[in-house]
Amino acid sequence: MKFSQLLLLVFTLVLTACADNPEKENENTALASKKESGKSDFKYWVWTGANNERADSSYTAEYKKYSENGIDAVLINTNTDPELLARVAPLARKEGLEVHAWIMAMNRPGDSVALQHPDWYAVSRDGKSTFDNRPYVDYYQWLCPTREESRNHVLGLVEGLSKVEGVASVHLDYIRLPDIFLPIGLLPKYDLEQEEELPQFDFCYCDVCVSEFEKMHHKDPREMENPALDIEWKQFRLNKIKEVVDDSYKIVHDNGKILTAAVFPYPEMADHMVRQRWDKWDIDVVLPMIYHNFYNEELDWIGFATRQGVSDLEEKDTELHTGVFVPAMSGPELQEAIKQARENGAKGISFFDGGALKPEHLQVIKNAQ
Known part of the structure; x- marks a missing residue:
């Protein structure tokens, strides 16, 4: 066979493969969007919500406001309603925005299906x-x-959202166990002192978790004098969250999407506070919630936490985009937060949340392009 004929055959086979597997083609597009940054080499995201009561014109105005001020992507919480997501996603895309399906994963308040099964819920020590x-x-x-x-x-629920056309990723939030330690800046709000792992905030000690752990390690965490000192017990729970993430990764990739997640500031801190070791996950993009004021830290802590996360991901093909808490910031402070994220290796920055973006914030974002 002549070389030119061989090239033609290979080209034909590639085209046929794409035609026979449109989901794979969509996945390639979504994965490419992870590497692309839209308007610049630094992506700007915003967390926002949606409900069925609002008119399309209201969403269009909101999305137009974001796109006209330099925001590239919206993370939309539809309370895991794929029909609502399918309605608003085209409106956002029409304004030039990338759309991500934001889901509250392990924390499912008011979930009508789960509430029919009391035994599904996490149990404290x-x-x-x-x-x-x-x-x-x-x-x-x-x-x-x-x-x-x-x-x-x-x-x-992850699968349902991942099948919505025009969505770039499923975005996992609350993908962890409840807070064993609250951020130090929030403790006065709850009149709490947390100097050790307290039983009422230590999860999951349900019969299924204890039984599976006992089969593996031949000990019952409920009988331990101080379970916080047992590394296998902590690792067991870290692994269980990882398994949910890794299975989600397979599901969304099978549907031509990527997987993103909102996580605690950096892996070692997330491990300590909420049983979440996100540098070990199969995931495409993480958005650490580096909310400096929650931890009584100054703005440069955004840079420190960003750098720590970037360093922990060095051996993985996972991007880090810094998340910041807008209500705590003036315009100049937001400008500094963007600078801290950029200079410490983040591929972008996300703002919590859309409703908190004042004109001065939007102008800072627009000028930062």
Whole structure:
């Protein structure tokens, strides 16, 4: 066969493969969007919400405001409603925005399906379930990541969102266990002191988790004098969250999307505070919530935490885009936050949340392009 004929055959086979597998073609597009940055080499994101009561014109005005001021991507919380997501995604895309499906993963407050199954919920060391005994706040209703039914419920929600046309990623939030330690700046709000791991904030001690751990390690964490000192028990729970993430990664990639997540500031801190070791996950993009004021830190801490996360991801093909808490910042402070993220290796920055972006913030973002 002549060389020119061989090239023609190879080209034809490639075209046929794409035609036979449009989902793979979509995945390639989505994965490319992870490497592309839209208007610049630094991506600007915003977390926002949606509900069925708002008119399309209202969403269009919101999305236009973002795009005209330099924002590239919107993370939209539709309360895991794929129909609502399918309605608003084209409106955002029409304004030139990349769309990401934001889901509250393990924390499922008011989930009508999960509420029919009280045994699906995470249990504290003192034996209380988040089904009816919620730590810290009323919307903390956490599902167990180990129990097959509860984890499959979460994965089913991920799959539903990943099938919506025009969505670039499924964005996992609350992909962890409840806070074993709150950020230090929030403790006075709850009149708390947390100098050790307290039983009422230590999860998951449900029968399924304990039984599976006991089969693996031949010990019962409920009988330990100080479970916080048992590394295998902590690692067991870290691994269970990782398994949910890794399964989500397979699901969304099969549907031509990528996987992103909102995570705690940097991996070692996330491990300590919420059983979340995100540098070990199969994931495309992480958006650490580096909310400096929650930790009584100054603006340069955004740079420190960004650099720490970037360093921890050096051996992985995972991008880091810094997340910041806008209500705590003036325009000049937001400008400094963007500078801190850029100079410490982030590929972009995300703002929480859209409703908090004042004209002075938007002008800073627009000028930063």
